[in-house]
Amino acid sequence: MMLWELFLTFTFIGAFSFGGGYGMLPLIQQEVVYNHQWLTIQQFTDILAVAEMTPGPVAVNTATYVGYKMAGVLGSALATTGVVLPSFVLITTLASIVIKNKDNPRFQGAFQGLRPVVVALVIGAAILVGKDTIVNITSVILALIALGLMEYTKLHPIFILLAFGVLGIIIY
Incomplete structure (x- = not known):
């Protein structure tokens, strides 16, 4: 079951989410934390940090973790398959339509309308x-510094995550 x-x-998550993993x-939070209560909000936040640092899309990494936590390796495989299956089917099915209609103004308009929605979801x-x-002034300062480093330096996000993970160990 x-x-x-x-x-x-x-x-369901894979079918009704747009904009990739961040969208x-x-x-995912609504379903995993609130509807099914498979994770606490703290666990969800922690897995997002891990999902960011590991290779692969954040949604796939999160699905894999939740599936494993709830039902072991098979649960991990099924949750991961579930989150990617709708996109795989949709992209495979619509690829020829996109190629045939790429110059259609209505088609282009639909994508123009979706872009702001994706930004809003992120x-x-x-x-x-x-x-x-x-939740406190320290976390606000850390978040702003990390945002500044990502925006204004050429540091790779992985290095920023690792550095702030170490900093978190020291501070907290």
């Missing part, structure tokens, strides 16, 4: 995670 629930939940985060994910993570 848990295996089926993991597969269906992550297939999926609000729905900002929404940042707000959802941030409100439970940035």
